[in-house]
Amino acid sequence: MASDSVHVTLPDGKVIDLPAAASAYDAAAAIGPGLARAALAAVVDGELVDLHRPLPQSASLRLITERDPEALGLLRHSAAHVLATAVRRLRPEAQIGFGPAIEDGFYYDFGVDEPFTPEDLETFEAEIQAVIDADFPFEREVVDKVRARELFRDDALKLERLEEFADGETITVYRDGPFLDLCRGPHVPSTGRLQHVKLLSAAGAYWRGDETRQMLQRIYGTAFFKDADLAAHLERLEEAKKRDHRVLGRQLDLFAVDARVGSGLILWQPAGAIVRNEIEDYEKELILRHGYELVYTPHVMSERLFEISGHLENFQENMFGAMEIEGARYRAKPMNCPGHICIYQAGQRSYRDLPIRYAEFGTVYRYERSGVLHGMLRVRGFTQDDAHVFCTEDQVPSEIEALLDLVDEMLTTFGYPYTIELATRPEKAMGSEEVWDHAIGQLRTVLESRGLPFDVDEGGGAFYGPKLDFKLIDAIGRKWQGPTVQLDFNLPERFGMEYIGEDNERHRPVMLHRVLVGSMERFVGGLVEHYAGAFPVWLSPEQVRILPISEQFSEPASAYVAELRSQGIRASLHDRESLNYRIREAEMRKVPYMGVMGEREVENGTVAVRRRGGGRKQEVLDRRVFADQVREEIRTRGSG
RNA sequence: GCUCCGGUAGCUCAGUGGUAGAGCGCUUCCUUGGUAAGGAAGAGGUCGAGGGUUCAAUUCCCUCCCGGAGCUCCA
Numbered sequence: 256m257a258s259d260s261v262h263v264t265l266p267d268g269k270v271i272d273l274p275a276a277a278s279a280y281d282a283a284a285a286i287g288p289g290l291a292r293a294a295l296a297a298v299v300d301g302e303l304v305d306l307h308r309p310l311p312q313s314a315s316l317r318l319i320t321e322r323d324p325e326a327l328g329l330l331r332h333s334a335a336h337v338l339a340t341a342v343r344r345l346r347p348e349a350q351i352g353f354g355p356a357i358e359d360g361f362y363y364d365f366g367v368d369e370p371f372t373p374e375d376l377e378t379f380e381a382e383i384q385a386v387i388d389a390d391f392p393f394e395r396e397v398v399d400k401v402r403a404r405e406l407f408r409d410d411a412l413k414l415e416r417l418e419e420f421a422d423g424e425t426i427t428v429y430r431d432g433p434f435l436d437l438c439r440g441p442h443v444p445s446t447g448r449l450q451h452v453k454l455l456s457a458a459g460a461y462w463r464g465d466e467t468r469q470m471l472q473r474i475y476g477t478a479f480f481k482d483a484d485l486a487a488h489l490e491r492l493e494e495a496k497k498r499d500h501r502v503l504g505r506q507l508d509l510f511a512v513d514a515r516v517g518s519g520l521i522l523w524q525p526a527g528a529i530v531r532n533e534i535e536d537y538e539k540e541l542i543l544r545h546g547y548e549l550v551y552t553p554h555v556m557s558e559r560l561f562e563i564s565g566h567l568e569n570f571q572e573n574m575f576g577a578m579e580i581e582g583a584r585y586r587a588k589p590m591n592c593p594g595h596i597c598i599y600q601a602g603q604r605s606y607r608d609l610p611i612r613y614a615e616f617g618t619v620y621r622y623e624r625s626g627v628l629h630g631m632l633r634v635r636g637f638t639q640d641d642a643h644v645f646c647t648e649d650q651v652p653s654e655i656e657a658l659l660d661l662v663d664e665m666l667t668t669f670g671y672p673y674t675i676e677l678a679t680r681p682e683k684a685m686g687s688e689e690v691w692d693h694a695i696g697q698l699r700t701v702l703e704s705r706g707l708p709f710d711v712d713e714g715g716g717a718f719y720g721p722k723l724d725f726k727l728i729d730a731i732g733r734k735w736q737g738p739t740v741q742l743d744f745n746l747p748e749r750f751g752m753e754y755i756g757e758d759n760e761r762h763r764p765v766m767l768h769r770v771l772v773g774s775m776e777r778f779v780g781g782l783v784e785h786y787a788g789a790f791p792v793w794l795s796p797e798q799v800r801i802l803p804i805s806e807q808f809s810e811p812a813s814a815y816v817a818e819l820r821s822q823g824i825r826a827s828l829h830d831r832e833s834l835n836y837r838i839r840e841a842e843m844r845k846v847p848y849m850g851v852m853g854e855r856e857v858e859n860g861t862v863a864v865r866r867r868g869g870g871r872k873q874e875v876l877d878r879r880v881f882a883d884q885v886r887e888e889i890r891t892r893g894s895g
Numbered sequence: 896g897c898u899c900c901g902g903u904a905g906c907u908c909a910g911u912g913g914u915a916g917a918g919c920g921c922u923u924c925c926u927u928g929g930u931a932a933g934g935a936a937g938a939g940g941u942c943g944a945g946g947g948u949u950c951a952a953u954u955c956c957c958u959c960c961c962g963g964a965g966c967u968c969c970a
Contacts, residue, residue, distance in 0.1 A: 370899050458965030459898030466967060470898050473965070505906075514943085514961050573969090619970085624896050625961095627968060637970065736970065774970040805927040832933085839931035853929060863929080871930055 263316040276309045280444070283318050293320040295443045296329055303329070305395055305441040321480040331356035333393065333442045334452050334478035335363045340391075340434035341382035342474075351436065352412050352462060352471050359488065360477030364460055366412060371457040371472050379474070380454050390447030391432030395440055398426050406435060412462065413437045451485040452478045455492075494731055500783035501630040507788055507796070507845065509779075510631060519628040519635030521776050526796035529825070530782070531775050533794050535616055537892065538640055538665070538771060545661055547614040547642055552594030554618060558584040563749055564593040565685055569718045573621045591617035591641040592743075592768055596750045599645055599764075604754040609764065610646035610654055616775070617641045631780030638775040644767040645752070651765055655701040655723075655740065658769055662725055662738045665771050669782065670894045671727040673737055675707055678715030678722045685719050685745040694742040695721045719745040720768075729785040736777070741768040789845045789867060792885065793892045799826040799885060800846045801862070802837050804853030806830055812852045815862065815878055824885055842867065848885065 259275040263282050273281050279297030283290045283306075296306050298317040303325055310316070319325055335354035342349055342365055350366030365371075371379075398406065400417065403426050407413040416437060420426055429438045431446050443449070453476055460473035479485040496502075504510045509527035516522060523531060539549065558577055561567045566574065570589055577584040588594065595613045604611065618638045627633050644654050666673050677698055680691045698721060702709050709723075716722050725737035743766040746752075756762045772778035782790070792798050799819055803812035809830045819826035829837045834851070841849045851863040851873070862881055864874045876884070 372899095456964065457899085460966045461897080464967065466897060470966080472898085475965085512962095518961075621970085624968070626896060626966080628962095633969070639970065641970095739970080770970070772970090777970055802930085804929055807927065833926090833928050834930060835928080836932050837930090842931055849930080851930065855929090865930060873930070 259312070261310050262313045263310060264314070266315075266317050273310070278307045278309055279304070279316060279318060280306045282310070282316055286318075290318060290320070294318045295320060295326055295448065296441050298325070303441055305393070306444050308395065308441075326480070327478075328356045329441065329443060330449065330480065331361040331478050333446070334449050334476060335361040336393070336429065336431055336434065336436055336438070336442065337383055337386050337446050337449050337452065338363050338379065338454070338474060338476060339365075339436065340386045340431055340446070341379050343434055344386075345378060345382055350412050350471075351410055354436070360455065360475060362460075362473050362475045364462070364471040364473045366462075366469060366471050370459070371474060373457075376454045376457060376474065380452075383449075383452055383454075386432065386446050387449050387452070388447070389432055390445050392445045393440075393442035394430045395442075396428050396430065398428055400426060403428065403437065407437060449478060451480070451482050452476060453485060453489070491731060495733070495784075498731070498784040498787045499630075500632070500780040503783050503788040504631065504780070506843075507783075509783065509796075517635070518625060519623060519633070521631055521634055521636070527779065529796040530779055530790060530794050534772065534775070534779070535640070537668070537793075541661070541665060542612075542614050542642065545612075545657065546610075547612040550595065550598050550613045550615050552588070552591060552598070552615060552617060554587060554620075555585050556588055556594065558586050560593050560597070561586055561589075564590075564596075564746060565719070565749055566590065566593070569683060569685065573623070575620050575622055587620035588617070589619050589621045591615055591619060591639060592643055592746060592766075593750075595641075595643040596746060596752060596766075599752060600750065604645075604764070606647060606754055606756045606762070609754060610644050610650050612642060612644045614640070614642035631776040634774075634776050637777065639770050640772050640775065642769050644769065645747075645754075645764045646767070647754075647756075647762070648765050651697050651742070651767070652701050654767055655698065656705070658740050658767070659701070659705065659707070662740075662771060666725070666727065666737065668892055669785070671729065671735075671737070671785070673728060674726045674734075675702065675709040676712045676715070676724040676726065677702065677709050678712040678717075678724055680721065681714045681716050681718060683718055684716070686748075690744045691716075691721060694744055698723055698740075698742060717741050717768075719743045722768075727781070729781065730787070733784075735781045736773060738771045738773065739769065742766075743768060789847075791892070791894050792847045793889045795845070795847050796825065797827055797844065797846045798824050798889070799848045799850055800837075800841045800844075801826060801828050801850045801852060802834060802841070803828075803830050804834060804851065808852050808854070808857055811857045815850070815852065818878070819882055819885075822882055822886055824882065824889070838865070848881075850881065 261273040261275060261277045262270055264270050271282060271285055273285060279299065280291060280294060283294040294306055296319040297304055298319060299310060299314050332355065335356065339351055339354055346367060352364030352366065354363030355361065400420060403417050404414065406428060407417060427438065427440055429436050429440055429442055455475045455477060457472055457474045459470045462468040462471050477488060479488065507526055508524045510524055511522045513522060566589060574589045575587040577586055598613060599611060616638050618636065620636045623633060623635050646654050679695055720741050720743040722739050722741035724739050727735040727737040729735060747763050747766050752764050753761045754764050801812045801816050803809050812830065813828050816826045816828045838849065845867055847867045849865040851865065856862055860878055861875050862878050864876055864881055
């Protein structure tokens with residue numbers, strides 16, 4: 256065996272020997288021609304690298320094919336380069352920014368004088384195909400800073416990035432055909448490996464995300480290995496569009512906005528108000544059972560309160576401006592916590608009283624920049640299902656545990672799987688690092704002791720404390736902001752909160768902020784998309800619609816509607832137009848149950864029940880049996 | 896807030912330098928129907944607001960308001 260040969264260890268433990276300077280591709284070829292064709296890149300000693308990179312003398316090797324989880328990101332990153340290649344061919348003057356792979360695709364930022372149009376995207380797509388057909392190899396080159404400056408002498412944005420490299424740090428560039436980019440890599444072997452690339456949209460994006468910097472034009476796209484996967488992805492986008500809560504909100508008369516009311520302020524129509532009220536009723540029942548007490552606090556409060564709380568100092572840019580009454584300044588509250596603290600301080604508290612758990616559906620107002628407003632999901636006025644737990648430091652872990660139970664029970668009711676994130680100290684924060692570290696440690700300990708998996712969101716905490724964020728996963732796999740639990744050692748300090756301990760001394764309580772749904776507006780907006788407007792029966796604005804075959808049967812039908820209503824079921828009568836028409840109306844209105852009554856039913860005391868989305872299938876039931884079934888479904892908050 | 900795109904009937908949208916159309920919805924009438932649109936007639940619009948250019952502006956220009964795709968931020 257020659258001393259300069261290469262030994263690679265494969266995942267299955269098998270060792271193969273190759274000539275010096277052999278690449279992962281050579282290894283693949285040695286294993287079989289099929290693998291050599293399929294290989295896209297390799298993981299060598301744990302690092303993802305190009306397929307044609309020479310291997311070290313001794314290495315562990317795993318070949319990456321399109322079946323591996325790393326493959327899509329790799330493909331899309333290469334697709335971004337192919338996009339830039341195409342754009343540069345057609346627009347040589349375009350400055351190149353960054354072009355990474357992102358969750359569902361990739362983007363590339365360009366500095367151009369004129370923004371791109373939809374027609375431009377079509378032209379670029381055609382050129383992308385040409386670049387793919389040309390099958391340019393992706394070639395990696397290691398360069399020094401001097402050489403890199405020379406290569407990118409006309410690319411101001413790349414030069415700026417270049418200066419951030421430390422002296423001696425490895426700088427790599429990638430070339431595919433005519434295009435050269437400063438890039439860490441790795442890439443697929445050649446542009447021909449890209450097959451199914453689709454450009455999706457173009458929009459402005461600040462250079463490096465900094466609004467004081469130049470605005471670039473970002474092109475978003477996606478890429479897949481299989482045409483069917485691309486088609487499925489585009490279908491998912493269509494599906495998301497169909498579920499858009501703004502569209503369904505209008506169709507189902509759930510909520511409205513009105514320029515006369517103002518941007519980012521929601522008008523809840525009766526149907527939407529029912530959904531919201533059901534959630535609030537459910538949650539009240541839930542939290543009262545879990546030892547909470549309901550409180551109410553004003554919407555407008557003296558500005559001095561927010562000086563004490565620190566909101567004026569830390570949150571002012573998100574607050575509505577002050578209003579002046581008799582020389583005193585008032586503010587719309589941006590959070591409910593100061594009010595709840597004042598209620599705590601309305602009396603002397605003993606350790607025997609703790610934990611105290613105050614809950615309020617508290618409406619808050621926050622200034623949000625106009626560009627971020629979005630339907631019900633991002634607004635300027637919203638109602639939080641807010642609660643604050645005041646307890647001793649010793650009680651924190653058990654309170655967190657109780658909250659984890661509460662969150663789990665609620666999210667299960669709505670059919671949301673979820674993930675947990677632990678968010679740590681942000682740059683702008685109150686309180687010492689020791690206090691923060693201690694608080695973060697407590698949250699971490701509880702999660703770990705329960706064996707719950709979680710991610711860490713560095714710097715994602717609120718200014719007054721670390722938090723646990725729950726992310727919901729909806730019916731089409733998207734993530735939503737869910738419950739949050741925030742630990743706060745700071746506000747009790749600022750307000751000088753106290754309780755009398757067992758030792759008859761004054762002690763400072765710890766405070767937990769928590770929301771379950773977060774904002775009623777956002778949560779209901781999210782639910783609309785989650786259920787695609789077809790709410791489960793307990794949440795449906797209209798639960799049963801009774802359709803007499805003809806007006807001849809309106810009277811018994813109307814009597815049955817009254818009977819259902821008297822049992823607490825939201826039922827209505829629709830007796831105009833043809834039956835076909837009314838069935839269609841009810842289906843489009845997403846009413847969960849339609850009850851048809853004609854001669855047969857009237858004679859037999861039955862109702863022909865058709866389920867939403869169930870087509871012509873019907874079930875003839877005794878009227879009382881049907882009412883009982885619906886009531887039971889409502890009572891158990893079934894997800895049907 | 897910034898870049899770009901848009902705002903015409905309640906909704907979805909077409910259209911034009913000479914003050915406007917469709918479908919759905921709404922109203923009325925006819926139809927009395929067995930599981931996703933029965934038929935007819937009618938009402939409904941200062942073409943987002945203000946200013947400018949023009950003999951004439953919904954149409955062209957400017958400013959503002961509102962919405963959308965993003966950037967940044969976030970419950």
